Amino acid sequence: MSLLPDLPPPALRCVAGGPTAARLAALDALCLVVPPDADAASLRGLPFASEVGTLLAREKPKPGRCVSMTLPTSRQTLLVAGALREGAEAFERLSLAGEALRAVLARDPARIALATTPTRRDGDAVVEALAAAALAQGFPLPSFVQPPQPRPALAEIDLHAGDGLDLRRLQAGAAASNLARWLTALPPNVLDAAGYRRALGAIARDTGLALQWLGEPALRRLGAGAFLAVAAGNARRDAAGIARLTYRPRGRQGRGVPRIALVGKGILFDTGGTNLKPHRSMLEMHTDMAGSALALGVLLALAQLGAPFEVDCWLAITENCIGPTAYRPQDVVRACNGTTIQVIHTDAEGRMALADTLALAARRAPRFILDFATLTGACVNALTERKSGVFTNHPALGPLLEDAGRRSGERVVCFPMDADYDADLQSKVADVLQCAVEGKGDHILAARFLSRFVPPGVAWAHVDLSAATRSGGLAHVATDITGFGARFALDLLLDQPLLARLEPR
Ligand SMILES: [Zn+2]
Numbered sequence: 001m002s003l004l005p006d007l008p009p010p011a012l013r014c015v016a017g018g019p020t021a022a023r024l025a026a027l028d029a030l031c032l033v034v035p036p037d038a039d040a041a042s043l044r045g046l047p048f049a050s051e052v053g054t055l056l057a058r059e060k061p062k063p064g065r066c067v068s069m070t071l072p073t074s075r076q077t078l079l080v081a082g083a084l085r086e087g088a089e090a091f092e093r094l095s096l097a098g099e100a101l102r103a104v105l106a107r108d109p110a111r112i113a114l115a116t117t118p119t120r121r122d123g124d125a126v127v128e129a130l131a132a133a134a135l136a137q138g139f140p141l142p143s144f145v146q147p148p149q150p151r152p153a154l155a156e157i158d159l160h161a162g163d164g165l166d167l168r169r170l171q172a173g174a175a176a177s178n179l180a181r182w183l184t185a186l187p188p189n190v191l192d193a194a195g196y197r198r199a200l201g202a203i204a205r206d207t208g209l210a211l212q213w214l215g216e217p218a219l220r221r222l223g224a225g226a227f228l229a230v231a232a233g234n235a236r237r238d239a240a241g242i243a244r245l246t247y248r249p250r251g252r253q254g255r256g257v258p259r260i261a262l263v264g265k266g267i268l269f270d271t272g273g274t275n276l277k278p279h280r281s282m283l284e285m286h287t288d289m290a291g292s293a294l295a296l297g298v299l300l301a302l303a304q305l306g307a308p309f310e311v312d313c314w315l316a317i318t319e320n321c322i323g324p325t326a327y328r329p330q331d332v333v334r335a336c337n338g339t340t341i342q343v344i345h346t347d348a349e350g351r352m353a354l355a356d357t358l359a360l361a362a363r364r365a366p367r368f369i370l371d372f373a374t375l376t377g378a379c380v381n382a383l384t385e386r387k388s389g390v391f392t393n394h395p396a397l398g399p400l401l402e403d404a405g406r407r408s409g410e411r412v413v414c415f416p417m418d419a420d421y422d423a424d425l426q427s428k429v430a431d432v433l434q435c436a437v438e439g440k441g442d443h444i445l446a447a448r449f450l451s452r453f454v455p456p457g458v459a460w461a462h463v464d465l466s467a468a469t470r471s472g473g474l475a476h477v478a479t480d481i482t483g484f485g486a487r488f489a490l491d492l493l494l495d496q497p498l499l500a501r502l503e504p505r
Pocket of ligand 1: 270320347348349
């Protein structure tokens, strides 16, 4: 099994105007989005408009639902028609796209077209959502079934859209999300620290990004006692490290080019440690590295798109094991910024690993730090797995974060993190408690804890990835591992006036 995806994505082709009857005869399926009460006028100009009109009149799909039929082409092309109101929010668009592509891809087609009725004003956004669903659902996750399953046939996608569709962006975003899903789905004995490091090495070689690996000896020299406390339970001393990948925009090096940092939690398996998790809570804990995989995916997308700012990507990679050398409640450890931490619960390992990683990232004076972590059950309790939580030390960024969530369809909710919450983390023997003894508001307390490792002058947003996994998938993604966050991050970093807002005065 390859540690990295090796199936080339389907070829995308932008086609002006609607599909023609001649082209349809060469396609296995057409996915068409129509208004909920589509009439003959809205279908005008489409091939087989009267057949499609009859189908829609008979079955009247509700908004968000699909109907299907076989078109009378020589190839018996499948038509899946989904109903969506004009001007629907991105999440609604992606959810309808997810439904429609499930029906389309169930037939394992090789060539498909994605289109809307000709008069839609949001046609480009709808076709973008359909394409995102096709690229997500056409991407197979790692499988060890024997004999190997045949790979999806999907090879060509026609996109019937206007100039508003950015194909490179679409592909880079899908690749970021798919890479995050792939790595997150790998079994923990395949994606162990050595495997992860090998995969990062291969990526660095392929992309020309620089890779630095801070193993235990280097982290000891740096005084990263919070990260090393989590790593202490590993059987091998080479099973943990903080990876740093760097992207520098071509031709734009030097002063004045802003730098951002991406940070990801990469707990390869989380047993809970000395405070061992019970069976059901531990079962999916190979996905506790989803934040690191997402940070990596976003970095690669930014590099591929030639983002006009520098990016340092920091991945905190270790397992959280049980064993005689594992850290314990009441241990007191010192992080690399000098803060002493009283350990309360060894299953709150994510914030320990991130503490040193954030402090190291902050030393490079980034204008903005964005971290991703499957950090707390409290965030899932608050939001379910439909949305993720965000926190920021610059309250003015809150609306930008929520906007990026709304526009990308990966919805986030900005939680409070007022300083008075620190009273709940007051320790009698150290500078701070790792977490409170009771779990109340743990997502907020975790953010308050992390804020001690980011100097107040550095703008920072923390994403608690409650939507990283969801039974049955989410929106356009059909697998439990959702890859949530890539669309959100690219919207935030490339489309929102974020860096301009953070311009040094
Ligand atoms: Zn944990």
